[in-house]
Amino acid sequence: MSTLLDIQDLSVEYDRHRVLDGVSLAVRTGEILGIIGETGSGKTTLARAVAGLAPVHGGRIAFDGTDLTALRGRARRAWRRTGALQYVFQDPLRALDPQHTVGTIVGEGLAVAGRQRPAEIATRVSDALTRVGLDPALAARRPGEISGGQRQRVLLARALAVEPRLLLCDEPVSALDASNRNHVLRLLAGLRDTAGVTVVVISHDLSSLAGIADRVAVLYGGRLAEHGPIGDVLAAPRHPYTALLVASAPSVRRERAVPAARLRGTGPGYDGGCNYSARCPFATAACATAPALSTVDGDRAVACHHALADLEFTS
Known part of the structure; x- marks a missing residue:
């Protein structure tokens, strides 16, 4: 497999406290990579740094050969509008605007990119909701009017609507019950198999990664402790x-x-x-x-x- 995301010697600091310390990791095209670690290990900071949501103090992040850490201003905004990389947040209630309808939320990325007319956006929103197992009629509702499991899938639909190449999923099942957890995990595995989307799943629960990930990377105290095929690492x-x-x-x-x-x-x-x-x-x-x-x-x-x-x- 070719390398889609290449992280080299990445360091992140907050208030002079080093949260990530020289992390190097490659994500291969078409795989599901799990990143595991206890609270405070730096796994969410790693994902946020890749998405441009955390300050990078050292190292390099390259997406399909493009050095993201070197992009500034207009070039950075133009790259984001491509939608190639999408971040799925951990807490749907905080990530979804309660004043907007599901349809507006899911179509937000398409509207920002300006690539479709309103009728085309509505079609893409309906398709995205269907792909994550939701009734397109939910587009008329607001986040507070649907269940927690549905809200999590709305986040996934919003990310999928722009046809990304890489999904960064931050603890996507931590707040869900067993039934919804299994549904979302199967959905992530299906996206890799049917749509060719590369997926990175951040988790503190090794059990949730065991059935879907191809490889796993273990973070401890901001450093990479181990990585490899998940079956070999578990065994x-x-x-x-x-x-x-x-x-x-x-x-x-x-x-x-x-x-x-x-x-x-x-x-x-x-x-x-x-x-x-x-x-x-x-x-x-x-x-x-x-x-x-x-x-x-x-x-x-x-x-x-x-x-x-x-x-x-x-x-």
Whole structure:
């Protein structure tokens, strides 16, 4: 697969606090990439930086060869109007204007781009609502008049109406019940299979990614801990933090996993070394130096000084 989104050495800071620290990651055309991590790991900041919604302090973000971090002013606005990259927010109630109808909301991107007449926009809105499993008649309603699951799908319809190449979905199922959660996850998988849309799903729930993602990237404390094909990562995690996540997800738990009881400390450190070492049961003197992200097992990479496949995991 070709690379659609190429992130190199990305750093983001807020109030002198580094939220992302040198993250490098490639998203391949036509795949579903899951980005997993606990609250504060930097996963939402990563997505927002890609979408131009968070300040980039270092590094490069390229979309199909176009350096997004170099675009300014009119060039940036012109690129956004192409609709090639769409961001699906986590909270529909905050992301949807309660004063506007669903039809106006879904057609907003088309209207801004100025590419269709009103009748054409109405047709595209109807098509987008149908694609996400909603009755086109909902176009006349307002967000407060529909359910939470419907609002989440309206966000997806708004993104799909402009025919994007990449969807960035920030915790798209975190506020949904089991039935709506499964529906939205199946919908995301279907978009990749039927429309060829590349999808990045931000989540703190490894179980929700297990059935739809092709690859997974694990963030901890603003750094990339591990990434690779999701089946391989779940079956044999190579980073202690990944192993902890697997052990904490009942539906994907494996026998070889690091138990939560063996954790030390309370959170990531920033002393120049490995930011997981304060919590890691395998930490040694070598961890005083930050590990580089190194390729292992072909399509996998891990930032850890120790080959965890050779260490004894206990359940």
